[in-house]
Amino acid sequence: MSNQNDESQKESTSSTSSLTKSPKKDANKTIDDFLKVMNDIFDTVLHDQNLVHIIDAETKDLLKILRFAKKEYQYICYSLFTRMFGFRSLFTIRSDYMLNLTDKQVIEMFNFLKENKFVDTDIKEDGMPSVLKQLTAIDVKNIGLRLNIKPKRSKDKMIQALLLKCTNQPIAKTDISDIIWKEINNKLGMYAVRINDSFRKHINHVYLLATFTNKRFQNIENFVQRDLKRDFPDFVPENYKVFSDREQFLRYADACELKKTLGAIKNHDAVQLQEIGKKVHETLTTLKRTNDEIYLNTPHLKRFTAESVYCGILTNICETLKTKYADKVQEFLKYLIENFPRSHRIGTWYMLLYDVLIFRKQTKEAVNTIITALSTKKEYILEHQIYEFTHKAQQQKEHKSIDQKCHDELVGLLVDPIHLEHFPQAVVDAKEVWTDQSGRQRFYEIHNSDGSKLYKNAEQVAQAHYIETCGYTDGIHCEGRIMHSFTLFFWEIIYSQTPNIPGTFLSKYQEVPLDMYTTDFYKNRKQLIDKRLKDIAEDWTYKEIIQNATEYWNKYSHISGLGGPICETLDIKFLNIIVDCIGRKILSKIYERLVKDIHQYRSEMPDLFLWNVDEKKAKFVKVKGENDELSIKQQLWLKYLLEIGANVEVCHVQSRGSKRKLDDNENDHQRTDQ
Incomplete structure (x- = not known):
C-alpha cells in the first residue's frame, strides 16, 4: 500500500480540501459532521489501551492512511462502508454529494482508493445477477431492449429474462454475456467502485470494538442514521479489559457477523436456517468453554463471548424451526440445556422443548420437561415463564398418558393460575369497518352528533368511551x-x-x-x-x-x-x-x-392511560380487540397493578352483534355503544 505524498497530507491537514470550497454549506456541514463521528469511532479504539491491542498492524496502517487522506477520500470510504452497497460510479457519487469536484479530482480519487485497496473495481467479481440488481430499473430495461427482450413489469422480472436469455442460447452464450457485460460497463462507466471486502472487515472490527457495548449500534447503519445532535450519557469509561486477546475478540466478531446475516435471510428460509443451526451447533461443541469464574464479579460481561452469541443464534433458530424441523430442534435444545445449565435462556429452552414435544404428540415427555424445569432450574426461570408453564400444564395435566404420580408432582410445582375474570372489565360496542386484508389493524366507524363519520382504531374507541362516560378528561397511548x-x-x-x-x-x-x-x-x-x-x-x-x-x-x-x-x-x-x-x-x-x-x-404494561387532573385520578386500561387474548406478561402487569392499588381495567372493543367470549352479564361488565 502506498502512502500519500507530503503535499497531499499538508493539503488534508490544512483543510484546503475542495469540500471546504463548496457553495453548498449545509451539505459541507453534514459531511463534516459525518466525518467527525466516523473518525471519532476509530480514535476511540486507537486511544484505548484495553482495545488497541486487539487491532493488528495491517488495520492500523490502513486507518493511518485513511486518517490523513483528503476529506473527499475519507467520506467516500466511510459512505461505501455504511450506506453505499455494490458498485457505484464515482461520478454519480460526485453528482449526489460533491458537485464542486472537478473531473480530474474524481479520477485522482479513484486511483488513490484503488491503489490503497480500499475499493474493488472489477465489476465481474460480483457476478452478473448481483451487478444487474445494482443498476436502475431503466438501465436494466434498456439492456433488455438491446437484446430484443420485451419490457417486463418489474426490474427483477427483467433481470430474470436477461439471465434466461444467456441460459437458453448455449451456442451464443458467451456472445450474449459479453453484450450484457459491455452494456453494464457502459452504464456504470470506468470509475465504478465498491468497498473492498478485506478493508470492510478491518473497519468492521474497529467499529465493533468501539460500539460492542451498545446492542442498538451493532449495525452501523443504525449508528449513522441516529440523530447526531443527541448526546450520550456523561460518565468516565472504566479501565477494564473485556477481551483478553485478539483471538477471543475475533471469535466474538465472527459470531456477531453470523448473527447479522440471519436478519438478511428472506422469508425465514427453513432449509438455510437449519444448515446455519447445524454449523452453530458444531461450532459450540468445538469451542473452548467459557470459564464462569472469570465472570464471577461481572456476569453481565459474559454476553460478549462467542459462546453467548452462538447460544442466542441457536435459540432464535429453534424458535423459528420448532415445527418444521422438530427432531433437529429437539437435538439442539437438549444440547443447550445440558451444556449451559445456568444460562439466562434456560427457561426459553425448556419452553421450546415442551412445544416441540407437544407438536410430536409426546405429551408425557412434555409434562416431564415442565417438572424438570420447575424442580431443578426455577431460580433461573423468569416469572412470566413460570406462569407460562402453569398455563401449559393446566391443559395437559389430565391427559390420559399422565399417571397420578406425574400429575401430583406436576401440580405441586405450579403457581396459582391468573383468573382473568378477576380483572375489572368493560365492553364497548362499535361498528367495525371490514377489510379483506389480513393482518391489518381493525378500524371502527363512529358517528358524530352532526352526522359526520370518523374512523378510529380500538384504542381510540376505548379512549373516547372513558372520556365520554367515565369522568376522564384526557388520555394517551402511554407505551x-x-x-x-x-x-x-x-x-x-x-x-x-x-x-x-x-x-x-x-x-x-x-x-x-x-x-x-x-x-x-x-x-x-x-x-x-x-x-x-x-x-x-x-x-x-x-x-x-x-x-x-x-x-x-x-x-x-x-x-x-x-x-x-x-x-x-x-x-x-x-x-x-x-x-x-x-x-x-x-x-x-x-x-x-x-x-x-x-x-x-x-x-x-396497559397501553392506554387516562386521567382527570381536577379529580386527581388516573386509570390504566388494556385495550383488546375482538378475539384478542391477554398475554401472560400483560396478565402479570394487570395483576401487579391491582395488587398495589392502581385503577386498572380491561376494555374489549367488540363489533356490534358479534358473539363475545365474555360473559354477557350486565352486572359484571360495563357495556357501552359507540
Missing part, C-alpha cells in the same frame, strides 16, 4: 412514557459510578450501564435505589418531587439514555400529570417493579 418517567427520576442513580461496579461503563457510546438489564442492577445499587423509591413514595414533599422532576427533565431529557431521548415522548406537563393522578405511592411501586428487573417488565 414508553412510564418507562421514560422512571429513567428521569432514577437518572442520577443509573449513571452514577458510585458505588464502583466493575465492567458497567466501558464505552462512550453506551446508553445504559452494562448490568442494566440484569437483576444485579438493583442488587448492586440497592441502598441508593431503595432511598429513591422512598423519596418518591413519601419523603419528598409534593413541591420537591415536582421541582426534581422539572430539574431532571431540563438536564437529561435531550440525552440518548435508557429508551432513547426522553423529550421525544415525555414533557414536563405529562410528568406532573403522572405524579398528580397516579399517586406517589403507586408510582413508586411501579418503578420498583421496573428497577428490580427492567429486562422482564419493560414491556406489556
Whole structure:
C-alpha cells in the first residue's frame, strides 16, 4: 500500500480540501459532521489501551492512511462502508454529494482508493445477477431492449429474462454475456467502485470494538442514521479489559457477523436456517468453554463471548424451526440445556422443548420437561415463564398418558393460575369497518352528533368511551412514557459510578450501564435505589418531587439514555400529570417493579392511560380487540397493578352483534355503544 505524498497530507491537514470550497454549506456541514463521528469511532479504539491491542498492524496502517487522506477520500470510504452497497460510479457519487469536484479530482480519487485497496473495481467479481440488481430499473430495461427482450413489469422480472436469455442460447452464450457485460460497463462507466471486502472487515472490527457495548449500534447503519445532535450519557469509561486477546475478540466478531446475516435471510428460509443451526451447533461443541469464574464479579460481561452469541443464534433458530424441523430442534435444545445449565435462556429452552414435544404428540415427555424445569432450574426461570408453564400444564395435566404420580408432582410445582375474570372489565360496542386484508389493524366507524363519520382504531374507541362516560378528561397511548418517567427520576442513580461496579461503563457510546438489564442492577445499587423509591413514595414533599422532576427533565431529557431521548415522548406537563393522578405511592411501586428487573417488565404494561387532573385520578386500561387474548406478561402487569392499588381495567372493543367470549352479564361488565 502506498502512502500519500507530503503535499497531499499538508493539503488534508490544512483543510484546503475542495469540500471546504463548496457553495453548498449545509451539505459541507453534514459531511463534516459525518466525518467527525466516523473518525471519532476509530480514535476511540486507537486511544484505548484495553482495545488497541486487539487491532493488528495491517488495520492500523490502513486507518493511518485513511486518517490523513483528503476529506473527499475519507467520506467516500466511510459512505461505501455504511450506506453505499455494490458498485457505484464515482461520478454519480460526485453528482449526489460533491458537485464542486472537478473531473480530474474524481479520477485522482479513484486511483488513490484503488491503489490503497480500499475499493474493488472489477465489476465481474460480483457476478452478473448481483451487478444487474445494482443498476436502475431503466438501465436494466434498456439492456433488455438491446437484446430484443420485451419490457417486463418489474426490474427483477427483467433481470430474470436477461439471465434466461444467456441460459437458453448455449451456442451464443458467451456472445450474449459479453453484450450484457459491455452494456453494464457502459452504464456504470470506468470509475465504478465498491468497498473492498478485506478493508470492510478491518473497519468492521474497529467499529465493533468501539460500539460492542451498545446492542442498538451493532449495525452501523443504525449508528449513522441516529440523530447526531443527541448526546450520550456523561460518565468516565472504566479501565477494564473485556477481551483478553485478539483471538477471543475475533471469535466474538465472527459470531456477531453470523448473527447479522440471519436478519438478511428472506422469508425465514427453513432449509438455510437449519444448515446455519447445524454449523452453530458444531461450532459450540468445538469451542473452548467459557470459564464462569472469570465472570464471577461481572456476569453481565459474559454476553460478549462467542459462546453467548452462538447460544442466542441457536435459540432464535429453534424458535423459528420448532415445527418444521422438530427432531433437529429437539437435538439442539437438549444440547443447550445440558451444556449451559445456568444460562439466562434456560427457561426459553425448556419452553421450546415442551412445544416441540407437544407438536410430536409426546405429551408425557412434555409434562416431564415442565417438572424438570420447575424442580431443578426455577431460580433461573423468569416469572412470566413460570406462569407460562402453569398455563401449559393446566391443559395437559389430565391427559390420559399422565399417571397420578406425574400429575401430583406436576401440580405441586405450579403457581396459582391468573383468573382473568378477576380483572375489572368493560365492553364497548362499535361498528367495525371490514377489510379483506389480513393482518391489518381493525378500524371502527363512529358517528358524530352532526352526522359526520370518523374512523378510529380500538384504542381510540376505548379512549373516547372513558372520556365520554367515565369522568376522564384526557388520555394517551402511554407505551414508553412510564418507562421514560422512571429513567428521569432514577437518572442520577443509573449513571452514577458510585458505588464502583466493575465492567458497567466501558464505552462512550453506551446508553445504559452494562448490568442494566440484569437483576444485579438493583442488587448492586440497592441502598441508593431503595432511598429513591422512598423519596418518591413519601419523603419528598409534593413541591420537591415536582421541582426534581422539572430539574431532571431540563438536564437529561435531550440525552440518548435508557429508551432513547426522553423529550421525544415525555414533557414536563405529562410528568406532573403522572405524579398528580397516579399517586406517589403507586408510582413508586411501579418503578420498583421496573428497577428490580427492567429486562422482564419493560414491556406489556396497559397501553392506554387516562386521567382527570381536577379529580386527581388516573386509570390504566388494556385495550383488546375482538378475539384478542391477554398475554401472560400483560396478565402479570394487570395483576401487579391491582395488587398495589392502581385503577386498572380491561376494555374489549367488540363489533356490534358479534358473539363475545365474555360473559354477557350486565352486572359484571360495563357495556357501552359507540
